[in-house]
Amino acid sequence: MKGPELTVTLLLCWALAGAGRAEDQPPPEPAAANPEVLTVATWGGSYEESQRRAYFEPFTEATGIEIKTVPYNGGIEDLENHLGSGEARWDVIDMIQSDASVACDQGMLESIDPEILVPAPDGTPPEDDFMKDAIQPCFITQIVFSTVIAYNDQAFPGEKPDSVEDFFDLETFPGKRALRRSPVGLFEWALLSLSVPPEQLYDLLSTPRGLELASERLDSIRESIIWWRSGEEPAALLASGQATMATGYNGRFFHARVVNGVPISVIWDGQLIGFNSWAIPRGTPRRGQAEAFIAFATRTDRMAAQANLISYGPTRASARKRIGLHTDNRVSMLPHMPTAPGHMDSAIQRDHDWYSKTLDLRQKWFKAWLEK
Amino acid sequence: MNRNDLHQIVYRIAVVTLVAIAVGIASSLAAIAFVEAIHWLNDRLLISPYARVQTDNQPGLVAIATLMVPALGGLLVGLITRFLIRERRGLAPPDAILAAQTDGPTPGFRSGLASTLAALLSLGSGASVGQYGPLVYLGAMFGNLSGYLKLNLRHQRSIAIACGVAAAISTAFNAPIAGLVFAHEVILRHYSLRAFAPVTVAAATGYIIANVIFDRPALFLVEFTRVEHSYEFLLFALEGALCAGLAWLFMVSLKLSSRVSQRYIAPAWARPAVAGLLLGIVALWIPEILGIGQETLRFATIDDAFEVTELALIVVAKLALTAICLGFGFVGGVFSPALLIGILFGALYGTVLPHLIPVPYSGPVVYAICGMVALASSVIGAPLTTILIVFELTRNYDLTIAAMVAVVFSNIISYRAMGRSLFDLELRDRGFDLSLGRDKAILESRPIRDYLSGAYTIARVDETVETVRQRLVHGQRAEAMIVDDDDVLLGIVRLQSIINTPADTAAAEVAVRDFTRFDEQTSVWHSMEILRGFLGEAVPLVSMSGKLLGVVPEEAVIRAYLEIVHELREEENEGA
Numbered sequence: 001m002k003g004p005e006l007t008v009t010l011l012l013c014w015a016l017a018g019a020g021r022a023e024d025q026p027p028p029e030p031a032a033a034n035p036e037v038l039t040v041a042t043w044g045g046s047y048e049e050s051q052r053r054a055y056f057e058p059f060t061e062a063t064g065i066e067i068k069t070v071p072y073n074g075g076i077e078d079l080e081n082h083l084g085s086g087e088a089r090w091d092v093i094d095m096i097q098s099d100a101s102v103a104c105d106q107g108m109l110e111s112i113d114p115e116i117l118v119p120a121p122d123g124t125p126p127e128d129d130f131m132k133d134a135i136q137p138c139f140i141t142q143i144v145f146s147t148v149i150a151y152n153d154q155a156f157p158g159e160k161p162d163s164v165e166d167f168f169d170l171e172t173f174p175g176k177r178a179l180r181r182s183p184v185g186l187f188e189w190a191l192l193s194l195s196v197p198p199e200q201l202y203d204l205l206s207t208p209r210g211l212e213l214a215s216e217r218l219d220s221i222r223e224s225i226i227w228w229r230s231g232e233e234p235a236a237l238l239a240s241g242q243a244t245m246a247t248g249y250n251g252r253f254f255h256a257r258v259v260n261g262v263p264i265s266v267i268w269d270g271q272l273i274g275f276n277s278w279a280i281p282r283g284t285p286r287r288g289q290a291e292a293f294i295a296f297a298t299r300t301d302r303m304a305a306q307a308n309l310i311s312y313g314p315t316r317a318s319a320r321k322r323i324g325l326h327t328d329n330r331v332s333m334l335p336h337m338p339t340a341p342g343h344m345d346s347a348i349q350r351d352h353d354w355y356s357k358t359l360d361l362r363q364k365w366f367k368a369w370l371e372k
Numbered sequence: 373m374n375r376n377d378l379h380q381i382v383y384r385i386a387v388v389t390l391v392a393i394a395v396g397i398a399s400s401l402a403a404i405a406f407v408e409a410i411h412w413l414n415d416r417l418l419i420s421p422y423a424r425v426q427t428d429n430q431p432g433l434v435a436i437a438t439l440m441v442p443a444l445g446g447l448l449v450g451l452i453t454r455f456l457i458r459e460r461r462g463l464a465p466p467d468a469i470l471a472a473q474t475d476g477p478t479p480g481f482r483s484g485l486a487s488t489l490a491a492l493l494s495l496g497s498g499a500s501v502g503q504y505g506p507l508v509y510l511g512a513m514f515g516n517l518s519g520y521l522k523l524n525l526r527h528q529r530s531i532a533i534a535c536g537v538a539a540a541i542s543t544a545f546n547a548p549i550a551g552l553v554f555a556h557e558v559i560l561r562h563y564s565l566r567a568f569a570p571v572t573v574a575a576a577t578g579y580i581i582a583n584v585i586f587d588r589p590a591l592f593l594v595e596f597t598r599v600e601h602s603y604e605f606l607l608f609a610l611e612g613a614l615c616a617g618l619a620w621l622f623m624v625s626l627k628l629s630s631r632v633s634q635r636y637i638a639p640a641w642a643r644p645a646v647a648g649l650l651l652g653i654v655a656l657w658i659p660e661i662l663g664i665g666q667e668t669l670r671f672a673t674i675d676d677a678f679e680v681t682e683l684a685l686i687v688v689a690k691l692a693l694t695a696i697c698l699g700f701g702f703v704g705g706v707f708s709p710a711l712l713i714g715i716l717f718g719a720l721y722g723t724v725l726p727h728l729i730p731v732p733y734s735g736p737v738v739y740a741i742c743g744m745v746a747l748a749s750s751v752i753g754a755p756l757t758t759i760l761i762v763f764e765l766t767r768n769y770d771l772t773i774a775a776m777v778a779v780v781f782s783n784i785i786s787y788r789a790m791g792r793s794l795f796d797l798e799l800r801d802r803g804f805d806l807s808l809g810r811d812k813a814i815l816e817s818r819p820i821r822d823y824l825s826g827a828y829t830i831a832r833v834d835e836t837v838e839t840v841r842q843r844l845v846h847g848q849r850a851e852a853m854i855v856d857d858d859d860v861l862l863g864i865v866r867l868q869s870i871i872n873t874p875a876d877t878a879a880a881e882v883a884v885r886d887f888t889r890f891d892e893q894t895s896v897w898h899s900m901e902i903l904r905g906f907l908g909e910a911v912p913l914v915s916m917s918g919k920l921l922g923v924v925p926e927e928a929v930i931r932a933y934l935e936i937v938h939e940l941r942e943e944e945n946e947g948a
Contacts, residue, residue: 194675
């Protein structure tokens, strides 16, 4: 670590550690010397907007370090390409936990010192405040999100869809289906619609027979699929009427409905629970600032601030206690969280081990299915 | 009611409840640990599809594991069975039945632990055997342990064994009522309030631990609305009959496999390894035969998950390989394989049926479930339990009634063809025939030497008839036992046969040499058989070397019979 960076890091760590002991977690001291621009790879749209308000702007205000964002839509290919280019331009990346796990195993990420994490305002140490397995050597898991199925209310004036099975029922609920062009969630929903219980999905998808069954189920809606790539698209496809049902991130659908007034309803049946984590790409020259940012963004008050802007659950217990009304619209946030009562009844807990170790297999099957 | 009676009642209720809870907790936790350990081993040894798919990029490694893990697992199982289990075989539900039915000695705790370890290695290395048999024995073992406590409770051992079994089944299936009924139906073989209350407490304890504390997943969840057409009940009955035939084939294959292995593979410890290697070779082609096959069980409830030919092939392969694994000495149960073979056969029946009888029907799922319980109930002799498992897991009356019809027809036929269950057949091979009821089993297990009497008249070989006659008259007896200097019994002299014999004749000359006798192994049941046509005062009981140990009067045999039967009736009819 170079001299100025070390100075900034030490100052920030000292400030944050002090804040941890204090009741109200005061903001970090401004950077003493040579503030730089920190580049964060993240997901755009309303999610990035919530990050901007909860993390980026307050961080810049506190430290003078500017935050620049670059688009990132998940997976490890983008990170691989970035590292392969030879020039380290990304300093922090917001990754799906299973992707972060793969990237960590493949040496694409810097290690993160858990000592940078700040205790809760009541003094609870981070390891007791964060949910289990959130603190990892290469990444810190920060939010719980879910990928859900949603529909345009106006598309179905009579009977409303309410299950994953309905997503595959083109007869009762006609119209296009928007799906992410990635082998994430597709196979799970396909088998879930065949009445396989969520807890057995990954065991069955571990067999060629399970993957074959899922592929056949997807065949039944093949002609009606519209593919999306970025997180903002599903809500837009529903709003425009191009799709009647879509899969997407619950926070984006929440934002579209509560902030933009689009008539979107979420089907919580079969929601795919996932986690996002902060990580530092290998080779960044600003590792100290990156750690300082992660320490700041994982503070209780900052995580709660984001949860009051978009309906993703924080991974810290102390932050969950501070979830209340939407910062702008005064809508109660808790009923829109993936973990709200009733939403978890048939939730799919994404198996991160399975995901991280079946990347090639899933891509192979997905590619073969697309080309069929 | 006096104060002592009240104290006794309070003591009994408190201790029985505490024992039931303690045995229930121990059995349930042990069952969960056992199942988790199997999963852990299956994942580490690349047996489970979940683990195999994660090494998809190393197909060579998966193939080697498929071949070698069951073979090496079999070798370890063979060595454990040979050197650590006193009985030289895996301990299983028949041992639990015998321990509960008779008050004879049970396999030791060390043998029980070694058998559990052997079962764990068998299942962990992918052998085609079941997990519920070892779980039942594990539960029985904990129950049996509590029998050693001096708690001054009648029938404590058999009830505690039933408690352990009920908790294990309740935990394994998330089905407390099925656990309760299984313990009565298969282990105790009678219903009494005295057993019913503690066994219910243990089954509920197992359910609470599995379902509330650990939130264990159910064996299967099936979506089924209702049986659409009344004529389908005939088809369920037919399916039951076919399943009885398959159950018979399954049991015959098990026996045949055992005979073949004993005939062709000399060292017993090597047999499981050979079975493991055979299993591995077939599993390269049909991986569904490895292990318990929970994924396959689930697929069988999904329409079109299998082709008809695939179903037929897996049914045959699973049946054959299970018979080979168990017959060659892998340690495990028959319930899980029977469930799997049954559900696959049911799915096959449900898939083929509309082609043979082209009428509307309710789809293959209900036929798959019917096949599963019909076959399994015939094999383990537990029709009520299997019906209840379906009901508790699905809460669906239509599905349960369909299963009931199939189970009834399967059991009627299989009972006539081969007896109540595979367990009974195994016990019969060991000399305990439960087909005539508990009475006979207990009478067979209780030795008549317990009723030995020292009230008899002795005569030495060199004594004269007159001496013996005087002694008999003096002792008011009609028989004397002639023994040599080593007390070896040579014959019997009867008073009526020496009344007119010259006084100086040697007693040995007029002794009856061919007489009825008991030995140390003679059971109460056998003694009654021997006594048919017997005329005399008492039957001498001799040691292996022929030494006279005492006599058993005819009255004592009748008394033994009446005592045992009375005890049984009391156990079966008494209140809590």
